[in-house]
Amino acid sequence: MKNAFSLLELIFAILIIGIIASVAVPKFIDSKDEALASTIKRDIVSATTAIQSYAMLDDNLSNINQAIVLSKANWTVVSSKATFKENSKTCVTIEVKTDDSGSxxxxxxxxxxxxxxxxxxxxxxKYGIEDIDYKL
Structure with a gap:
């Protein structure tokens, strides 16, 4: 009567688990990045729409937080500027700028x-995000 697995059976089991993990882990990491990219795109679109709407109703937009609340996990918001950083490097910036004429x-x-x-x-x-300026 057999009470345990043989060494050969254990090696095959570990090998199969390793092969499955080598395929599954990269797919999992890629899907996590896809989800974050999708979230950032949604935030950009939402922020753009909300800021434009707010500027139409009230011309006194001085702080992005007046128009929209962005996730603090993804965005750093300071006054009229919101930034998304990946690996401590700025990737996306949403900013309300005022020129000399006040526009x-x-x-x-x-x-x-x-x-x-x-x-x-x-x-x-796929995401189609690009640099753009909107007059408010």
Missing amino acids: KTLKIDIDDTSTGSVCQKLLSD
């Missing part, structure tokens, strides 16, 4: 030199 512009800036996987996904054709 305001919403500027969305994507750093195309960023090498982070989420930033690269945002720059891909």
Whole structure:
């Protein structure tokens, strides 16, 4: 009567688990980055719409937080500027700028030199995020 697994059976079991893990882990990591890129795109679209709407109703927009609340887990918001950083490098910036004449512009800036996987996904054709300015 057999009471335990043989060494050969254990080696085969570990080998099979290793093969499955080598396929599953990269897929899991990629799906996590896809989800974050999708969230950032949704935040950009929501922020753009909310800031434009707020500026139409009240021309006194001085702080992005007046128009929208962005997730503190993903965004750093300081006054009229919101930034998304990946690996401590700024990837996306949403900023309300006022020029010398007093007119305001919403500027969305994507750093195309960023090498982070989420930033690269945002720059891909699938998400279609690009630098743009909107008059407010």
